[in-house]
Each structure stands twice: as C-alpha cells, then as structure tokens.
Amino acid sequence: MPPPRRTSPPLGAIRVTTGKVIKKEGRLAIFIGVENGYPAGLDINRIKEFYDLGARYMTLSHSRNNDICDSSTDPAGPEHNGLSSFGEEVVRRMNALGMMVDVSHISDEAFYDVLNISSVPVIASHSSCRALCENPRNLSDDMILALKKNGGVIQICILSAYLKSPEANPVLDSTIAEIRRKYGDGRNLTGEQMRSMRDEIRAAQKKYEKLATVKDLVDHIDHVVQIAGIDYVGIGTDFDGGGKIAGCSNVAEMKNITIELLRRGYSRKEIEKIWSGNIMRVLRTAEAYAAGQNQASLLP
Known part of the structure; x- marks a missing residue:
C-alpha cells in the first residue's frame, strides 16, 4: 500500500521516535540544525537555548574561525590550533544534551580534538572525500577511518567543488x-x-x-563504503549554501541519486542506511547517552 499523499506542511522533529511518527502520518519530518556555533559567543548556556528551540545538531564553525574552533577555510589561518578550551566545553555540553556534534567545516586539528573529547559518535553533515577531490572541506581517508572508529557518519555533500576538482x-x-x-x-x-x-x-x-554529476557523487559514496563500510556514509545536500550538481540541483531531483545507487547494485537496505538510517543511528546514540547522563544526575 503506498504511503499517504503529503498534503500538509512538514513538521519539526525533536527525537528519532517523533520523526518516525510524523513519517507514518505521511508528512515530512525536519530535524533542525545550527550551521556555525558563532552565535554562542562565549556563553555556554546558548547551547541549551539552541537545543530548547529544536536544534538537534550544530556545526561547530563555518568558513571562518570562531570562539569554538578553527575553520578549515579561514584565510587568516588557525587561531586555536584546533578546538579552544571553550570549544571543548561546547562538545561536552552537546553530548550531555543529546545534540549531535557536526565536524563539517572545521579544521583537521579541530576534527581530531572533537573525536578525542566526544563521548558519542559525531557527524560530518556535508563533506566529501579528499582522496577523490582535494579540498580542505573534505575528509581524508585517515579522517574517515577515525570517524568510523568513533561510530560517526560522513554525509557526502551535493556541491560540485567538493566532488570533483574544477576544470x-x-x-x-x-x-x-x-x-x-x-x-x-x-x-x-x-x-x-x-x-x-x-x-x-x-x-x-x-x-x-561545469558541474560535477550524480555519478561523481556516488563515486564518493562508493569510496567511503570501500574503505569504511556502508554504516558510515550518508548524503548532505547543502542546497542552501551553493549545493547542486548536474542531475541533482534541488529536492525534486534527489531521486536520481537513488537511481544511480540501484544501478550500481546497492540493496534497498543499504540505500535506506545511506539516506537516513546511519545518521538516525547517530542521533539515537546521542539521545541515549544524554538520557543516561540525566538519569545518573538524579542518583543520590
């Protein structure tokens, strides 16, 4: 039986379980993220404010350094040589809240600092593979393998410059x-x-x-699967930040990625992991860790 036709606007989801309920109702579930921890300034209480407003992940920096960590693309170079001491506090607070830490955009040094500090898996919400496209915004094979060890997920970015070195x-x-x-x-x-x-x-x-193609994007998915496994890869669009490729420039064309995955022999179960299963696993783990922390705080 086909799912109900979506006639209502999407709803914000605050937990994996609420997202599933919304989906069963035939509606789209949206998980809110904060791209760039800059608005927190040096106020750790802002992290809970973001969480209370519905944010379930936060990208620690964007194209420039901030008080949390260094960016991978700040033309001025590093400011903290990784995470700042405040950034370490931010990661721990996000863990305690059940808020996923997003390592896209941050410097390599900050990436490894996050993995050393975080008690739960983290995500790279929109990054690709440096082995296939040399770009500081992408992750090296060593970083992808470290992310696997952490239990996290790299979501391949639908942005041409991160998929194929421009001609x-x-x-x-x-x-x-x-x-x-x-x-x-x-x-x-x-x-x-x-x-x-x-x-x-x-x-x-x-x-x-001259844009990269859907085939180029799936090459990056293939690469992660080959070196790390099917459980550690997803898809991150970045449509609001310049993301588009030939054959996938908006949500209506995202089915073309699934078509290419099927053409390459990926199973339905594997495709479900790529589209949502893997990142939902990370969010469930973050939620469970936070729930355990909260329970522990109630103990005498």
Missing part, C-alpha cells in the same frame, strides 16, 4: 572575482547586500560553471 574556467573565475571586488570581503555587508552578492555569484555559476 580551468577563467571566465567564471574572473566574473566571480569582479563580484567579490565589488562587495569587498563580506564582513561589513548588510543582509540585503549579502543576498545580492550571493545571487550574482549564483547567476555567474549557473551561466559558466
């Missing part, structure tokens, strides 16, 4: 460089100016970019 494209490069000169380094832009800059960059990319 020389001087027209696109010069166009984007001119846009960036027009707006400066972005630090002092208003929200409207930032949106305008992004719109102009995306328009240039749409016109000139």
Whole structure:
C-alpha cells in the first residue's frame, strides 16, 4: 500500500521516535540544525537555548574561525590550533544534551580534538572525500577511518567543488572575482547586500560553471563504503549554501541519486542506511547517552 499523499506542511522533529511518527502520518519530518556555533559567543548556556528551540545538531564553525574552533577555510589561518578550551566545553555540553556534534567545516586539528573529547559518535553533515577531490572541506581517508572508529557518519555533500576538482574556467573565475571586488570581503555587508552578492555569484555559476554529476557523487559514496563500510556514509545536500550538481540541483531531483545507487547494485537496505538510517543511528546514540547522563544526575 503506498504511503499517504503529503498534503500538509512538514513538521519539526525533536527525537528519532517523533520523526518516525510524523513519517507514518505521511508528512515530512525536519530535524533542525545550527550551521556555525558563532552565535554562542562565549556563553555556554546558548547551547541549551539552541537545543530548547529544536536544534538537534550544530556545526561547530563555518568558513571562518570562531570562539569554538578553527575553520578549515579561514584565510587568516588557525587561531586555536584546533578546538579552544571553550570549544571543548561546547562538545561536552552537546553530548550531555543529546545534540549531535557536526565536524563539517572545521579544521583537521579541530576534527581530531572533537573525536578525542566526544563521548558519542559525531557527524560530518556535508563533506566529501579528499582522496577523490582535494579540498580542505573534505575528509581524508585517515579522517574517515577515525570517524568510523568513533561510530560517526560522513554525509557526502551535493556541491560540485567538493566532488570533483574544477576544470580551468577563467571566465567564471574572473566574473566571480569582479563580484567579490565589488562587495569587498563580506564582513561589513548588510543582509540585503549579502543576498545580492550571493545571487550574482549564483547567476555567474549557473551561466559558466561545469558541474560535477550524480555519478561523481556516488563515486564518493562508493569510496567511503570501500574503505569504511556502508554504516558510515550518508548524503548532505547543502542546497542552501551553493549545493547542486548536474542531475541533482534541488529536492525534486534527489531521486536520481537513488537511481544511480540501484544501478550500481546497492540493496534497498543499504540505500535506506545511506539516506537516513546511519545518521538516525547517530542521533539515537546521542539521545541515549544524554538520557543516561540525566538519569545518573538524579542518583543520590
């Protein structure tokens, strides 16, 4: 019997079990995340505020360093040489709350610091394989194997530059460089100016970019499966951050990934793990750890 037709808006889910209930009702379940711990500043209580507002994972940094840790892409270089002391506190607080720690965007040193400190598996919500595409945003094989040992998941990012090393494209490069000169380094832009800059960059990319394909994306999934196993890989779109590839530029086209997985011989059970099973396992583990911590705190 086919699932009920979705006619209602999606609902936010706060636990794996509530997500399953929402799905059984024929609705989409959305788990909220915070991409960049910067808004926490140096206030550890903000982490629980994020959690209470529904956030169930947080990416520790974004494209620049913050008070929590170093970014993998800050042009100024490292500030903390990994996690800061406050960042260590943040990871422990997230563990205690049942909030998944997201290591995408953070530096290699910060990545290993997180694994040394976290009591539960962590996720790389939208990263790919450095062995196939040399990019600081991607994870090396050693990092993927360390993530496996931790029990975590790397979710392959649907963003062309993280899947395939870009071919020389001087027209696109010069166009984007001119846009960036027009707006400066972005630090002092208003929200409207930032949106305008992004719109102009995306328009240039749409016109000139040579995108990676769905096959390139599944090559990254294959790579993780080959070196770590089927239980440690997922998919992270990044559609709101420039993510798109030829054949998958929006949610409506994500079925093309499943088609390619089937073409390569992945079973239904394996595909379910890739699409949701693996990351839900990590969230269940985070929830269980937090519940155990809370129970322990009630003991005399």
